Amino acid sequence: MGVVQGDQMVLNIGPQHPSTHGVLRLKVATDGEIVSDIVPVIGYLHRCFEKHCENSTYEQVIPFTDRCDYIASMNNNFGYVVAMEDLMEIKVPERVEYIRVIMAELNRIASHLLALGVYGLDVGAFTPFLYMFRDRERILDIFELTCGARLLYNYMWVGGVSHDLPVGFVETVYNFLDYFEPKVQEYNDILTYNKIFIERTADVGVLLPEVAISFGVSGPNLRGSGVKWDIRKEEPYSIYERFDFDVPIGQGLVGTTGDCWDRFHVRMLEMIESTKIIRQALKDIPTNGDVHQALPKKIRPPKGSIYRRTESPRGDLGYYIISDGSPQPYRLKMRSPAFTALSVLNEISRGWMLSDVIAVLGSLDIVLGEIDR
Amino acid sequence: MIKYLTTIWETVSTMLTGMGVTWRHMLAIRRDNVTLQYPEERWPRPERDIGFDHNKYNVIRSRLHVDIDDCIGCLKCERACPVDCIKIDTVKVPNRGEDIPNIRHKGITSFGTRKAMVVTRFDIDMTECCYCNLCVYPCPEECIYMTGGPNAEKHDIDYEFSEYDRNDLIYRFAKKVSGEDLENATTKPQGVEG
Numbered sequence: 001m002g003v004v005q006g007d008q009m010v011l012n013i014g015p016q017h018p019s020t021h022g023v024l025r026l027k028v029a030t031d032g033e034i035v036s037d038i039v040p041v042i043g044y045l046h047r048c049f050e051k052h053c054e055n056s057t058y059e060q061v062i063p064f065t066d067r068c069d070y071i072a073s074m075n076n077n078f079g080y081v082v083a084m085e086d087l088m089e090i091k092v093p094e095r096v097e098y099i100r101v102i103m104a105e106l107n108r109i110a111s112h113l114l115a116l117g118v119y120g121l122d123v124g125a126f127t128p129f130l131y132m133f134r135d136r137e138r139i140l141d142i143f144e145l146t147c148g149a150r151l152l153y154n155y156m157w158v159g160g161v162s163h164d165l166p167v168g169f170v171e172t173v174y175n176f177l178d179y180f181e182p183k184v185q186e187y188n189d190i191l192t193y194n195k196i197f198i199e200r201t202a203d204v205g206v207l208l209p210e211v212a213i214s215f216g217v218s219g220p221n222l223r224g225s226g227v228k229w230d231i232r233k234e235e236p237y238s239i240y241e242r243f244d245f246d247v248p249i250g251q252g253l254v255g256t257t258g259d260c261w262d263r264f265h266v267r268m269l270e271m272i273e274s275t276k277i278i279r280q281a282l283k284d285i286p287t288n289g290d291v292h293q294a295l296p297k298k299i300r301p302p303k304g305s306i307y308r309r310t311e312s313p314r315g316d317l318g319y320y321i322i323s324d325g326s327p328q329p330y331r332l333k334m335r336s337p338a339f340t341a342l343s344v345l346n347e348i349s350r351g352w353m354l355s356d357v358i359a360v361l362g363s364l365d366i367v368l369g370e371i372d373r
Numbered sequence: 374m375i376k377y378l379t380t381i382w383e384t385v386s387t388m389l390t391g392m393g394v395t396w397r398h399m400l401a402i403r404r405d406n407v408t409l410q411y412p413e414e415r416w417p418r419p420e421r422d423i424g425f426d427h428n429k430y431n432v433i434r435s436r437l438h439v440d441i442d443d444c445i446g447c448l449k450c451e452r453a454c455p456v457d458c459i460k461i462d463t464v465k466v467p468n469r470g471e472d473i474p475n476i477r478h479k480g481i482t483s484f485g486t487r488k489a490m491v492v493t494r495f496d497i498d499m500t501e502c503c504y505c506n507l508c509v510y511p512c513p514e515e516c517i518y519m520t521g522g523p524n525a526e527k528h529d530i531d532y533e534f535s536e537y538d539r540n541d542l543i544y545r546f547a548k549k550v551s552g553e554d555l556e557n558a559t560t561k562p563q564g565v566e567g
Contacts, residue, residue: 060455063505127395148434148519154505162506190391195384 008036011354015044019122019358022368024342026357033353038346042371049373053332058084058158058299061332066152068334069370071114074107074143075312077156082237083308083319084158087301095289096160097239102173102281103146103155105274109180110139111313112220112267112274115365119264120191122362123200128191135183138176145172159294170282177275184272192268201264202255205348205360209258215347216340219315220270221364224250224263231311243280245273260363267365300327314338314365334373338366434504434519435532437497439546443482443516446490450508450517458501459508462494462547464555475557476550482514493555495546500539 011028014020023044029037049068053061065080066073078100085092117132140150147155147163155162191197207217209225222229230247232240248269250262301323309318315337322331341364349360409416446463466473470487472480478491509518536542 056455059453059507063455063503063507066505067503127391131398144433148506149504152504154507186394190394193387194391195380195387199380199384 013357015041019362020368021118021362021366024366024368024371026345026361028354028357030354035349035352035354035357038349038357040342040345042342042368045368045372047373049334050332053329055328057327058301058329061329062157063152063154065334066154067369068336068373069312069314069317069338069367070151071367072107072111072313073151073153074103074155075111075310075317077153078104078238079308079310079312079317079319081156081158082310083306083321084299084301086308087304087306087321087323088158088296088299090159090294090296092159092294093289093291095286096291096294098281098285099161099165099291100156101238101240101243102278102285103143103161105277105281106139106142106173108274108313109271110136112271113139115313116187116191116264116267119362119365120197123197123359125191125194125197128187131183131190132187135180138179142169142172142176145169157295158299159296160291164291170285173278173282177279181272181275184268187268192265198254198261201260201359201363204255204260204352204356205363206256207258207263207344207348211344211347212258215344217315217344218337218340219311219313220266221263221315221341221344223248224266224363225258226250226252226262231309231316235309237308237310242284243277245276248273260359263363263365298327300325309335312337314341314367314370336370336373338364338368338370342366342371433532434506436499436520436534437502437508437544438518438520439495439497440483440516441492441495441546441548442479443484443514444492444495444546445482445486445488445514446492447513449511449513453507453511455505455507456501456503458498458503460494460496460498461492463490464493465489466491476554477548482516484514486514491555492547493550497544497546499534499542499544 008029008031011030012025013028014025015023020026025041025044027039027041028035047067049064052064056064062077062080065076069076081100084090113132113136117129117136120126120128120132143153143155144150145166146169147153147161149155207221207225209222209227212222212225212227217225218229226249228247228249231237232245233247248266250257250259250266252259252262253265254261301321303323303325305320305322307318307320309316311317316335317337318335320331320333320335321329324330345357345361345364349357352360446461448461448463451457451459451461466478466480466489469489470480472478473491476491478488480488482488504519506519512518534542
């Protein structure tokens, strides 16, 4: 008698499934309840971002970058304008730099709140989701106050920002931070250190640092595996070298380093680091200055190419822009952190149960708008 | 066995901690921080003073509006639009800056510019609009804006504009004139007819 080999069953998860975080289809080969292979099928949200950019002027690209990672639009704008300003050698005013950092970090908190809340939802905890969305709403109100939009901002422009800060903005953000910081403890009480949640996520989907690096995973997913790598520290762009903040890494507090719980916890710690950065920026921001001062009359970068990367809430977000001297980019390539995070899914969830795949997928915090572009 | 019991103990104790948080929320809740009864009540949109000329500069981007009497037909907004949702057609006027009453064309804008064009078509397809605000900035006459923008005094913020028919979402701002009237007004020199 040989070994009894059961038939493999192929199961489709998605594309319309609430826990696939968008329109993602997973072709899961299962043996009983054990997953033996996962093939992510992407492209349901493909909007030809890169080809569109070749046919639009440099200003018109910014609304398109909003729509890639629609949870963290400010950070997408940020990466693009940083690349464009380096290509055109524009020096932006101090006040603009501070505004951008404040906005990017607020957006990072908002994005992490969504990631953590929805992750709770994925593994069966509903209440934290409501609490986190309530607090995310406050950040969106701040954005609405500043630039008039709640999700797709088109706020950062090449050489400046679209609107100056409203009167009373600094107090509003201070109020928010005072409100928000104690809430993190609440989230920890209700979700992070809950034993049921720990049992569900600790030791599950362990992403080893070597695997993470070889797949090109970046951002909180990489830091959850214990690799201290943050573009804001390693290659400071804008004015990040002026701020004092830590890079939290996963230490395997309740399980193995690099498991789902570590990735979750790193995001929780990063929100606290972001509040630190915002507090320092609010303290130092110049009180006046024209935010439109460095806006170029016409955006016509010289011939050449540039690659700049920034730290978006999902990781290493890169823009590669080739200019042929015309008002439209010759080629624009976006390096998306969520794409590499998804590619590692098969590697780390093979051998786990089907319900753990959902937990692993949620902990990677992918945004399909950015994967498909 | 000990591990089993500690797991149970930890589960119960952390669950009680979490439930303590929800209890505190339940007790601290006030009447005014629960669900907003949307169609009856509306969330106040942020109003702000940013120190510009406009007393009440309201940045909220809701629907696009054009003051067509001020439009000079320069096509700058059409070119700025990333999704090409603005369509403009123009016809040259015979005498620059003169009113043409029979097609209700005003010759001079409120900024004092003498118009060289009659705008015969100014369509904005709001189903395509991506609310990026890029068309608003290049306008030399400040006549295209998002309501609730710099001209909050003229228009209330209006974010409820669903329609039963998709075609009703194409906003046609240009004045309706018959082709004959237009031809008469634009080809014949003024004052010679009759």
